[in-house]
Amino acid sequence: MKAIKQVLGDDLGKYTMVLALVALMVIFNIISGGRMMTPSNFQNLLSGNAYVLVLALGMLMVIVIGQIDLSVGSVAGFCGMVMAIAARDYNLPWFVAVLVALGIGLLVGAWNGFFLAKLGIPGFITTLGSMMAFRGAVIWVSQSISVPAPEELRFFGAGYLPEWGPNTGLNNSTLLLGIIGIAAYAYFQIKKYMHSGDITGTKDPVWIYAVRIAIVTAVIGYFTYLFGSGREGTSFPVPGLILLILVIVYYIITERTTFGRHVYAVGGNKNAAALSGVNVSRTYFLTMMNMSMLAAIASILFVGRATAAGPADGTSWEMDAIASVFIGGAAVSGGVGTVLATMVGGMVMAVLNNGLMLMGVGADKTQVIKGLVLLLAVTFDVYNKSAGRPSIIGRLFGSKEEAKGKESK
Amino acid sequence: MKRRLLSMLLAAALTATVFAGCGREGTTDSSSAGSSTDTAAEADSDSGSDDSSAAADAGSGEGFEEGATIGISLPWLGTQNWKEAETMFTEELTAAGYTPLVQAADNKVPQQQQQIESMIQNGAKVIVVGPIDGTQLGAVLEEAKDAGVYVIGYDRLIENTEAVDGVVQFGSVRTGELQGQALLDGLKANKGDGPYNIELFGGGPADPNAPNFFTGAMSVLQPEIDAGNLVVVSGQTDFTQCATEDWDNKKAQSRMDSLLAGNYSDKEIDGVLSPNDGIARAIITSCEDAGQPIPVVTGLDAENESVSWVWEGKQYCTVAKPTQDLVAKTIEIINSLQAGNGMPTTDVTADNGKKEVNIYELDPVVVTKDNAKEVFADDEERMALLQ
Numbered sequence: 001m002k003a004i005k006q007v008l009g010d011d012l013g014k015y016t017m018v019l020a021l022v023a024l025m026v027i028f029n030i031i032s033g034g035r036m037m038t039p040s041n042f043q044n045l046l047s048g049n050a051y052v053l054v055l056a057l058g059m060l061m062v063i064v065i066g067q068i069d070l071s072v073g074s075v076a077g078f079c080g081m082v083m084a085i086a087a088r089d090y091n092l093p094w095f096v097a098v099l100v101a102l103g104i105g106l107l108v109g110a111w112n113g114f115f116l117a118k119l120g121i122p123g124f125i126t127t128l129g130s131m132m133a134f135r136g137a138v139i140w141v142s143q144s145i146s147v148p149a150p151e152e153l154r155f156f157g158a159g160y161l162p163e164w165g166p167n168t169g170l171n172n173s174t175l176l177l178g179i180i181g182i183a184a185y186a187y188f189q190i191k192k193y194m195h196s197g198d199i200t201g202t203k204d205p206v207w208i209y210a211v212r213i214a215i216v217t218a219v220i221g222y223f224t225y226l227f228g229s230g231r232e233g234t235s236f237p238v239p240g241l242i243l244l245i246l247v248i249v250y251y252i253i254t255e256r257t258t259f260g261r262h263v264y265a266v267g268g269n270k271n272a273a274a275l276s277g278v279n280v281s282r283t284y285f286l287t288m289m290n291m292s293m294l295a296a297i298a299s300i301l302f303v304g305r306a307t308a309a310g311p312a313d314g315t316s317w318e319m320d321a322i323a324s325v326f327i328g329g330a331a332v333s334g335g336v337g338t339v340l341a342t343m344v345g346g347m348v349m350a351v352l353n354n355g356l357m358l359m360g361v362g363a364d365k366t367q368v369i370k371g372l373v374l375l376l377a378v379t380f381d382v383y384n385k386s387a388g389r390p391s392i393i394g395r396l397f398g399s400k401e402e403a404k405g406k407e408s409k
Numbered sequence: 410m411k412r413r414l415l416s417m418l419l420a421a422a423l424t425a426t427v428f429a430g431c432g433r434e435g436t437t438d439s440s441s442a443g444s445s446t447d448t449a450a451e452a453d454s455d456s457g458s459d460d461s462s463a464a465a466d467a468g469s470g471e472g473f474e475e476g477a478t479i480g481i482s483l484p485w486l487g488t489q490n491w492k493e494a495e496t497m498f499t500e501e502l503t504a505a506g507y508t509p510l511v512q513a514a515d516n517k518v519p520q521q522q523q524q525i526e527s528m529i530q531n532g533a534k535v536i537v538v539g540p541i542d543g544t545q546l547g548a549v550l551e552e553a554k555d556a557g558v559y560v561i562g563y564d565r566l567i568e569n570t571e572a573v574d575g576v577v578q579f580g581s582v583r584t585g586e587l588q589g590q591a592l593l594d595g596l597k598a599n600k601g602d603g604p605y606n607i608e609l610f611g612g613g614p615a616d617p618n619a620p621n622f623f624t625g626a627m628s629v630l631q632p633e634i635d636a637g638n639l640v641v642v643s644g645q646t647d648f649t650q651c652a653t654e655d656w657d658n659k660k661a662q663s664r665m666d667s668l669l670a671g672n673y674s675d676k677e678i679d680g681v682l683s684p685n686d687g688i689a690r691a692i693i694t695s696c697e698d699a700g701q702p703i704p705v706v707t708g709l710d711a712e713n714e715s716v717s718w719v720w721e722g723k724q725y726c727t728v729a730k731p732t733q734d735l736v737a738k739t740i741e742i743i744n745s746l747q748a749g750n751g752m753p754t755t756d757v758t759a760d761n762g763k764k765e766v767n768i769y770e771l772d773p774v775v776v777t778k779d780n781a782k783e784v785f786a787d788d789e790e791r792m793a794l795l796q
Contacts, residue, residue: 035530035531038530040529040530041526041527041530044523044526044527044530044552048519048522048523048526051519139654143614143649144613144614144615144649144652144654145614145615146542146543146544146545146568146569146615148544148569148762154547154548157548158548158549158552231555302519304548305522305548305549306518306522306544306545306546306547306548307544307545307546307547307548307569307570308542308544308545308547308568308569310518310542310544310545310615311614311615311654312516312518312541312542312615312655313518315517316517353523354523354527357512357523357524357527358527358530358531360510360511360512360531362486362512362513363485363512363513363514363515363517363520363524364486364513364515367515
């Protein structure tokens, strides 16, 4: 037990959902007779859910500042529709249309941010208004008729990375991506090891870092194989790559920048943050603006994959994004939640959806199951966090002393 | 210790919910599909996929093995015709020796995209798609094509992609013509001499059939409007003005409410063109609430409730598009594909924006009180309504 803690860190609680995710994948794979863990299914899983996960990235930050954004679905629908119309009726090249969509996203975000940050209207109300207004606007500008999108957008929504170089049996772009991932992780772990003794004077045992690197190498290696070994012409999907880049960017923003720390500070205690010199209204404004810009990116991915923008696009997407964030362990009261956990939360929903479909379960029952999972996951989390109780994992494995140690923290 | 037990229970409950869902599936599905062979079918599908690889190895060339998985992706089960299609496909494909995989997508496009992908994963040889939005399935259907799957559109045109082999549907312009003609006939029979005051309703704009219904109906009504025999009091005669978002009955009802309040305070309404039964009932309810005499209202789909209303004389007519005919035609095509004969030939094609798609067109039937008993002679469930 001690060894496990040394490798994974003290807080094992954050691995609950990772464990649930792995369990879901394994069990569905067995039930479906091996159809879950196949290259094409995983490619579908990523391209089909990238838009929700992109929304969840922004939604995480909105929820951390203690607000909620109900308008993301409508805003995404609107951005996608305007993009498609701009390209079709005004003959704009596709990349200009994409910029138009992003610009609208930023403007809408500024609008939401203005009401929340400058006028102090609660985010729930502000975005409820935007949700209705932009749903109407989508129907208005499209006259409720779907608009085909430029062909080039297919690449962003359903495309694959190119194949090049020698025949390795895997898609080389995917392989390269995997190698970069492993190398980057190893680099940061080694750097961490080098600095581990800076304060205490004694370095951590080398084996801890070796085990971490080995585990991550195995995981990335497996997925590289999975994504790279699909039918010819397929690879790690482009929407997955876009998502990956965004995850890295937002991981850095939330964990390593002043703005990120302000987001958590404002969410944790607005007044304390303000007294410590954090510009609360600026933090609110930028977070809302960022959310709507991500909604625009999500719409580009979705429209690219659907090959057309439809008047009903975006309906209830906000709910999927919000569910991902809470399953990822964010607190309803704000201040708590991480980018990586949110991605795990989103993947739990995605894998659940995918697995149930592979088994031929209808949308109605899938919805029931997803609802119950959300409720149980959050109950679970709230129960475990109340009164500083140790996490579920800690309790299953831990001794009484460890539990006490945690409670006193 | 107690706490540890409790959290173990919670953890167990979490997993149990997920898999209880899976377990439940076998039983619920078989009861709704009316076949007890669901689990057997699932087992078959496993062995079926093994067979398929064996068959491919044997180099059987065209066609595919008996017992192959056939994917059926329906938009939702919220109206009677889709629920009927679900049941009929499950029963009749099973009876024909296939392994049906019938799913409905709750009217959400991403859900339908993912369902189609999971059907490809499940080794379906043919995927029949009743699209939510006919333009938004391009990328996934091309995936199906790449995997060598036949794609057949069901009831609605699949647009904006080359990856479709044919579409089975009732002639939608023809349906509209029948509705328009029925409205004229009904007005002459029930409302004395003209000119008649009428209003027009269209279906959901995202459904490519809806504008066609409207065009068909207007091809009959427009000459009469121009001749002054029909008066659209509100002046709303464009499809975009008359369309009903998502075929949503309550949206139609509130549009009718405001039309009546705004234009009919000193007039009586004689007739309303309605694109389907749900909207027809919403219109009739609205007229009753406004204290208007019930106008002549058309319909579509022969939903049970509207069949009774036609029989009682509240709704003038409905147009039956027997789901059975559509399903039978679709299965006929699947049989032809299975035998290696490819898609049957047809004279009718439609431009879907990317290519000319083969259309297998069926003729709908107008149902009024006079001919209801003949039309539904073989339909026990609806005959029971005509008492």
